[in-house]
Amino acid sequence: MRWGTYFAVLAAVLSVGLALGVSMPLVSLRLESWGYGGFAIGVMAAMPAIGVLFGASLASRLAAYFGTPGLMRLCLWGGALSIGLLALLPSYPVWLVLRLLIGMVLTIVFILGESWINQLVVEAWRGRLVALYGSSYALSQLAGPLVLGFLGSEDDFGFWAGAGLLLLAPLLLIGRSGAPTTEACSVTLGDLVWFCRNLPVIAWAIALFAAFEAMILTLLPVYCLQQGFGTEMALFMVSTVVIGDALLQLPIGALADRMSRRTLFSGCALVLLISSLMIPLLLHTSLIWPLWVLFGASAGGLFTLSLILIGERYRDDALVRANAHVAQLWGIGCLIGPLVAGAGSQWISGHALPLLMAAGAFGLVLLARRPNAFEVKMVA
Known part of the structure; x- marks a missing residue:
């Protein structure tokens, strides 16, 4: 190497x-x-x-x-x-x-x-x-x-x-x-649809993490303020989520080399679901701090594992095109996530942000349970 x-x-x-x-x-x-x-x-x-x-x-x-x-x-x-x-x-x-x-x-x-x-x-x-x-x-x-x-x-x-x-x-x-070497071709939205149909669990995970990252940086401070915390405490909570995302990726990556990556992926989705649902319940207790860490680590783990699963499948032009689809999904998630969470916070529930992440994680858990959910090896 x-x-x-x-x-x-x-x-x-x-x-x-x-x-x-x-x-x-x-x-x-x-x-x-x-x-x-x-x-x-x-x-x-x-x-x-x-x-x-x-x-x-x-x-x-x-x-x-x-x-x-x-x-x-x-x-x-x-x-x-x-x-x-x-x-x-x-x-x-x-x-x-x-x-x-x-x-x-x-x-x-x-x-x-x-x-x-x-x-x-x-x-x-x-x-x-x-x-x-x-x-x-x-x-x-x-x-x-x-x-x-x-x-x-x-x-x-x-x-x-x-x-x-x-x-x-x-x-x-x-x-x-x-x-990697590449071929002279454009990656269209039609190609993205094909990618999502072939690997829906990975596509969902990437878009969900993009929405997560955009919402954490833009809406989580507002959410914490609305729940009665001061500005300094709200920013500290955001930092805790980001640090959990950053620092626990290495242990997750090490586990990915020692156990089934599909099982680990499903486990991260389940932890994200549970931690998202627990945020409104534990927000004003001391348990919120380890929960913020798990919240960030499980979301970040889904993205890291998605890149790992893509890398074990594709080479050269197919790999570049798959990562182009990752970028497309990232852009879509960053655009849609904050809009939906912001609208939900204003008109549906003050806890719309964690509940939206829980809904996304629940969909991912269901997708990951499908037979051969990670087995398709071709993109357009």
């Missing part, structure tokens, strides 16, 4: 997480200081998710033309340029376009990076090494706001720090080998 290449690709992808974690909160803070309301800020926040769908459709075709390492370098530099222009062109309409471009080009980096890592790793270590990728990326995103707090939000240092990271990251990929 090419360990140097693995860690180079891992570092390149982690630079994206840190760059986004540093620069993207600064966008919202800057818009708020300009007097924009919640809806305008929400529209801005949704633009990268739309860019995800565009990037996913183009990844395979562009990788066939430029090669996987070459396209990753170009997209990292494109992301650096886009983030730098956020500092140079402080305009709401321009920022909408730049956020769309950032979502598009960095989605391609994720698709190719995840494919490259899954192609490189040996089967005996797949669980641990894919989990290391997922855990490290979550921690890099968590570290971003901390770095921004150190740099300060009054100036543009956050933008320049993010751009600088993405300028340097491509240098790590020079001379690296073992990347």
